[in-house]
Amino acid sequence: MANELKRTYNIPLRKEFMKVPRHKRSKKAVKALKQFVQRHMKIDSMDNIKVGKFLNEHIWKHGIKNPPHHVKVDIIKDIKNNKAIVELFGKEIKFADKKEEVKEGMADRVKGKLGEKFGIKDTKKPKKKEAKEEDDVLAELKGNKKTEKATEKKKETKTEEKTEKKEEVKETKKEELPKTQDKKPEQEVAEKTVEPKQDAPKKE
Numbered sequence: 499m500a501n502e503l504k505r506t507y508n509i510p511l512r513k514e515f516m517k518v519p520r521h522k523r524s525k526k527a528v529k530a531l532k533q534f535v536q537r538h539m540k541i542d543s544m545d546n547i548k549v550g551k552f553l554n555e556h557i558w559k560h561g562i563k564n565p566p567h568h569v570k571v572d573i574i575k576d577i578k579n580n581k582a583i584v585e586l587f588g589k590e591i592k593f594a595d596k597k598e599e600v601k602e603g604m605a606d607r608v609k610g611k612l613g614e615k616f617g618i619k620d621t622k623k624p625k626k627k628e629a630k631e632e633d634d635v636l637a638e639l640k641g642n643k644k645t646e647k648a649t650e651k652k653k654e655t656k657t658e659e660k661t662e663k664k665e666e667v668k669e670t671k672k673e674e675l676p677k678t679q680d681k682k683p684e685q686e687v688a689e690k691t692v693e694p695k696q697d698a699p700k701k702e
Contacts, residue, residue, distance in 0.1 A: 523563055570586075
């Protein structure tokens, strides 16, 4: 395309990563690669350069201490946006046409979860209310709007159901309680009282 510029380079990395201690070599190699691309493709900042998946794996495959000395790469530059993608030679490269998705920040998520408890107002809620108001207006025009009486009736029925449930629970609790032994009437107690024994006749 007219907006894209494609180049192939064999980039030397050894001269740059030898300036750094052994345990930082692969990191330095990636940085040197980006600097090379920035210089040769005339890109404003290194943030606009994206290193491809296969190229990154090729640099890091022997660990942080042993990057390759040279890398053959394909570079595509988007002239309009002044961005570049670097990928290993022979691999496909494309600029992703992704729509920018606005991600929720941590603050927005916390407000969403704890907003009701602490009374924090969310900026997104008024939009929903406005949308509901518009729906209500449309419903009025069509004649399908719910009246306030209907909502009041629903509330009354709910409260009645709750009271009925409470009464049922109380009754079941009463039935479940163990029955205590009834006290015996006084007459039965009197009948069962032991009469005193008559003295046996004395033997002479």
